[in-house]
Amino acid sequence: DQQVKQNSPSLSVQEGRISILNCDYTNSMFDYFLWYKKYPAEGPTFLISISSIKDKNEDGRFTVFLNKSAKHLSLHIVPSQPGDSAVYFCAATPILLYNQGGKLIFGQGTELSVKP
Amino acid sequence: DAEITQSPRHKITETGRQVTLACHQTWNHNNMFWYRQDLGHGLRLIHYSYGVQDTNKGEVSDGYSVSRSNTEDLPLTLESAASSQTSVYFCASSESAESPLHFGNGTRLTVT
Numbered sequence: 433d434q435q436v437k438q439n440s441p442s443l444s445v446q447e448g449r450i451s452i453l454n455c456d457y458t459n460s461m462f463d464y465f466l467w468y469k470k471y472p473a474e475g476p477t478f479l480i481s482i483s484s485i486k487d488k489n490e491d492g493r494f495t496v497f498l499n500k501s502a503k504h505l506s507l508h509i510v511p512s513q514p515g516d517s518a519v520y521f522c523a524a525t526p527i528l529l530y531n532q533g534g535k536l537i538f539g540q541g542t543e544l545s546v547k548p
Numbered sequence: 549d550a551e552i553t554q555s556p557r558h559k560i561t562e563t564g565r566q567v568t569l570a571c572h573q574t575w576n577h578n579n580m581f582w583y584r585q586d587l588g589h590g591l592r593l594i595h596y597s598y599g600v601q602d603t604n605k606g607e608v609s610d611g612y613s614v615s616r617s618n619t620e621d622l623p624l625t626l627e628s629a630a631s632s633q634t635s636v637y638f639c640a641s642s643e644s645a646e647s648p649l650h651f652g653n654g655t656r657l658t659v660t
Contacts, residue, residue: 476591478650536649539590
């Protein structure tokens with residue numbers, strides 16, 4: 433049972449436009465959400481996170497939106513750049529649950545291609 | 549600089565053999581995790597540890613084991629390698645539940 437789902441395996445966007453990557457989750461115990469970026473032959477690197485007490489978090493060109501009622505989060509990249517081309521994973525964790533915090537459950541990933 | 553190192557980067561082994569993948573971190577983090585990455589499945593948690601002598605099973609732990617005898621290392625052992633365990637394996641560590649994971653660069657394991 434996939435608790436975190438990224439239903440789009442790939443996304444192609446023109447340079448300078450907005451990239452929107454989506455993620456859905458099913459477990460209502462999840463209260464902390466993260467996005468990771470992964471280049472080929474490297475490990476994933478942390479990009480941005482959001483706690484369930486917020487509905488938006490922004491860091492430069494990257495903004496994550498959380499809709500708790502819909503159990504949905506999205507990552508917006510504006511403007512998109514060719515260097516953003518990578519696989520993006522969303523992840524969730526029940527941070528307040530004792531001995532479960534930090535145990536991230538990942539989605540399948542979305543491969544973003546930003547074309548010049 | 550602190551880092552997390554996985555070895556080997558690539559490994560080919562035969563079905564039935566025991567294989568151990570190494571993970572060493574110099575962050576002095578208590579939390580360590582092993583994930584495998586497969587197409588269509590993303591990253592799935594194999595085992596994790598919140599400190600020395602603590603180990604826990606993740607969602608895909610069958611056929612794998614870990615041990616935590618010190619803070620820096622969490623080796624992953626495949627007791628009897630199977631072709632279904634062909635994958636890319638990532639080790640990660642974190643300082644606390646609220647901290648992001650730091651990942652190693654992965655080990656690509658092929659079981660023939």
